[in-house]
Amino acid sequence: MAKPPKQQPTSLPPPKSRRSFFAVFAAIVTGAIATLTPLAAGLVTFLSPLLRKSKSPQVRIALLDQVPDDGMPRYFPVVADREDAWNRYPKQRIGAVYLSRQAGEASPIAFTAKCPHAGCQIGYTAGNDVFQCPCHTSVFNLDGTRSRGDKEVSPRDMDQLPVELREIKLADGGAVTEVWVEYIDFQTGHKEKHPTT
Numbered sequence: 001m002a003k004p005p006k007q008q009p010t011s012l013p014p015p016k017s018r019r020s021f022f023a024v025f026a027a028i029v030t031g032a033i034a035t036l037t038p039l040a041a042g043l044v045t046f047l048s049p050l051l052r053k054s055k056s057p058q059v060r061i062a063l064l065d066q067v068p069d070d071g072m073p074r075y076f077p078v079v080a081d082r083e084d085a086w087n088r089y090p091k092q093r094i095g096a097v098y099l100s101r102q103a104g105e106a107s108p109i110a111f112t113a114k115c116p117h118a119g120c121q122i123g124y125t126a127g128n129d130v131f132q133c134p135c136h137t138s139v140f141n142l143d144g145t146r147s148r149g150d151k152e153v154s155p156r157d158m159d160q161l162p163v164e165l166r167e168i169k170l171a172d173g174g175a176v177t178e179v180w181v182e183y184i185d186f187q188t189g190h191k192e193k194h195p196t197t
């Protein structure tokens, strides 16, 4: 009597079908990498301006001769190129400063005209011995301190800005001195100074 044929074990797929499974899997992974890599690179390029920390601009404000050393504050607009994450806007008015120079002082001091309370423009009338904010009546001395200290509405003194003098040689051999300010825009409403950017 003939023996029945011996049965093959069925737990593993035949070698050929395993090879094709790995080939398909590798093709899917390779395709996914090829698609996602340029997408990720594009996303990083698109978002990188948002991650960049912007610097406070150095701005030429005036000639030193425009700030006589009589202690009286002079008001100057601050004009500079402005940038957001993706665009650059040339020559925009970004704020205003007061420059004042005491008798015998070589360099003026600078205060931003933006009130630390809520951002209104602080006013100064020539000849007065104080600055005044028209919005909520904060009063500041000419050295930027609050006239009534913590009793003023403004939570801090006027914001002083770094000043630099630059000597510029002229074509005729002469020279002028320019006043440059690092225009830092500070957050309002806080006792401490925090730049907005």
Ligand code: FES
Pocket: 115, 116, 117, 118, 119, 120, 133, 134, 135, 136, 137, 138, 153, 154
């Ligand atoms: S904004 Fe100046 S006191 Fe309020």
